[in-house]
Amino acid sequence: MSSSSIVACPICNKSVPEWYMNDHLDREVASVKTTTLWLPALIQTARVDSLAVTAVAEASRSLPLAERLRPMSLDTFVGQQDLVGPTGMLRRIIENDQVTSMIFWGNPGLGKTTLARIIARRTKAVFKEMSAVTQNTSDVKKVIEEAGNINRLARKRTILFLDEIHRFNKAQQDVFLPYLERGQITLIGATTENPSFKLNSALLSRCRVFRLGNLTGRRHRLKQEDLGETQAGLDNEVAKYVASVSDGDARPKSTFDLISALHKSVRGSDANAALYWLGRILAGGDDPLYVTRRMIRMASEDIGLADNNALPLAVSAFHACQAIGMPECDTILAHCITYLARAPKSVETYKAYKRVKATLQDENPWPVPLHLRNAPTTMMKNMGYSLGYKYNPDYEGPVDQIYLPDSMKDRNFFTDGS
CATH class of the missing domain: 1.20.272.10 (Zinc Finger, Delta Prime; domain 3)
Structure with a gap:
C-alpha cells in the first residue's frame, strides 16, 4: 500500500493516517461517549463567546458618543413626535413596512441617518446604505444592478439610503429615475439643503419629503450603561445652556x-x-x-x-x-x-473697506455733493445738480475734482482713515 499523509480526526482531533480515517471513525470514535468528545469543544466555544462579548463591549466604549447614543428603535428616538410619535405618519409607514421613496430634510444631528437605520432594522427588504460624500454614480449603479438581481432571484425589494443626497448634482440624480419608475429600488435620501433647490424636480416628484424640526432644549438623562463610562454630573442650567448653543443639533460638529x-x-x-x-x-x-x-x-x-x-x-x-x-x-x-x-498676499482693500464701515458706523452720512448728482430733469439742473462736474474723458490726464463729501475730502481709507 502506498504511503499516506497524517491527518487530524475532525471529531477527536487524534492524528491518524489518511487511509485509516474511515475505520478510525467507525471503530474508535464510535466507542467514545459523545459528552466526552464535545465537552472540550463546548468549553472552547464558551470561551470564544465570552471573549467576543468582551471585545464588543470594548469596541462600543471606543465609539464616538453620538454613535453610542444613537437610538435603535422608534421608542427611543428623540424628537420629531409629529412624525414618529404614537400617531405619527412615518411611524405607521415604518411599523407596517410600507416604506416608499422619501427624502429626510433637516439640519445636522436631527436623526435622518438614525431613522434610516431604524428602517433597516425593521424592514424585510434588503437595505443598502451609501453616502454621496464618498461614493459616485458608478457605485450607485452597481447597487441598483445588484438590487435587480435580488428581486429576480429572491423576490425581495431593495431600499437604498443615500446620505447627503444633495451632493449629487441634478444630472447625477437622474441615475435613479428609471429604476424608481420600475420599482427596482426604493430610495431614501437625507439632506440638509432645501430639496426644492437642490434636488432634481423629476426625482422630487417621486419622493415624499419629511421635514425634521430642530430639537428643543428638553434634557434627556442618559443611563450609565448607555455611555459605558462614569457620567459627569451636569447642573440644570449648564445642561440648558449646552442644549441652546447646540442649536437643536444633538451631535454638534467642529x-x-x-x-x-x-x-x-x-x-x-x-x-x-x-x-x-x-x-x-x-x-x-x-x-x-x-x-x-x-x-x-x-x-x-x-x-x-x-x-x-x-x-x-x-x-x-x-x-x-x-x-x-x-x-x-x-x-x-x-x-x-x-x-x-x-499666492502673494495683500489685505489693502480688506483693511480699507473696514475703515469705511467704521466711518459709517461712527459718523453721520454726509449728503452727496451737488456736482456728483445726476440731473435728468430741468428742475434738477436748476437746483444745481451736476453743476461743475468735469467729465473725465474730455480731459487729458488726471482731472482735479473732489469725489468725497466736502467734510471728508482729505480722508484716505487706504492709509489710516484720517
Whole structure:
C-alpha cells in the first residue's frame, strides 16, 4: 500500500493516517461517549463567546458618543413626535413596512441617518446604505444592478439610503429615475439643503419629503450603561445652556473650527496645512460649496490686489463643484486651496473697506455733493445738480475734482482713515 499523509480526526482531533480515517471513525470514535468528545469543544466555544462579548463591549466604549447614543428603535428616538410619535405618519409607514421613496430634510444631528437605520432594522427588504460624500454614480449603479438581481432571484425589494443626497448634482440624480419608475429600488435620501433647490424636480416628484424640526432644549438623562463610562454630573442650567448653543443639533460638529484652521493656513501661506484641513473638512461630510464660498472670501480678503487671478479661480472652483459634485470635485478644491495658499498676499482693500464701515458706523452720512448728482430733469439742473462736474474723458490726464463729501475730502481709507 502506498504511503499516506497524517491527518487530524475532525471529531477527536487524534492524528491518524489518511487511509485509516474511515475505520478510525467507525471503530474508535464510535466507542467514545459523545459528552466526552464535545465537552472540550463546548468549553472552547464558551470561551470564544465570552471573549467576543468582551471585545464588543470594548469596541462600543471606543465609539464616538453620538454613535453610542444613537437610538435603535422608534421608542427611543428623540424628537420629531409629529412624525414618529404614537400617531405619527412615518411611524405607521415604518411599523407596517410600507416604506416608499422619501427624502429626510433637516439640519445636522436631527436623526435622518438614525431613522434610516431604524428602517433597516425593521424592514424585510434588503437595505443598502451609501453616502454621496464618498461614493459616485458608478457605485450607485452597481447597487441598483445588484438590487435587480435580488428581486429576480429572491423576490425581495431593495431600499437604498443615500446620505447627503444633495451632493449629487441634478444630472447625477437622474441615475435613479428609471429604476424608481420600475420599482427596482426604493430610495431614501437625507439632506440638509432645501430639496426644492437642490434636488432634481423629476426625482422630487417621486419622493415624499419629511421635514425634521430642530430639537428643543428638553434634557434627556442618559443611563450609565448607555455611555459605558462614569457620567459627569451636569447642573440644570449648564445642561440648558449646552442644549441652546447646540442649536437643536444633538451631535454638534467642529466645522467652524476646521474652516478657521483652513483660512488661517491659507493666510499664512502654508499650502501643506491648508490641504490637510481641507481633507478633514471633506472627510467630515461638509458641503464642498460651503468650502468654495469661503475660498472666494479668502481670495479677496487675504490675496486681493496682490494676485487678481485668485478671485476668478475661486469662483470657477465654485461652479465646477456645482457641476460635478462630490467625490469628483475634491481635486478641484485641492487645486484651488493650494493656489490660494501659495499666492502673494495683500489685505489693502480688506483693511480699507473696514475703515469705511467704521466711518459709517461712527459718523453721520454726509449728503452727496451737488456736482456728483445726476440731473435728468430741468428742475434738477436748476437746483444745481451736476453743476461743475468735469467729465473725465474730455480731459487729458488726471482731472482735479473732489469725489468725497466736502467734510471728508482729505480722508484716505487706504492709509489710516484720517
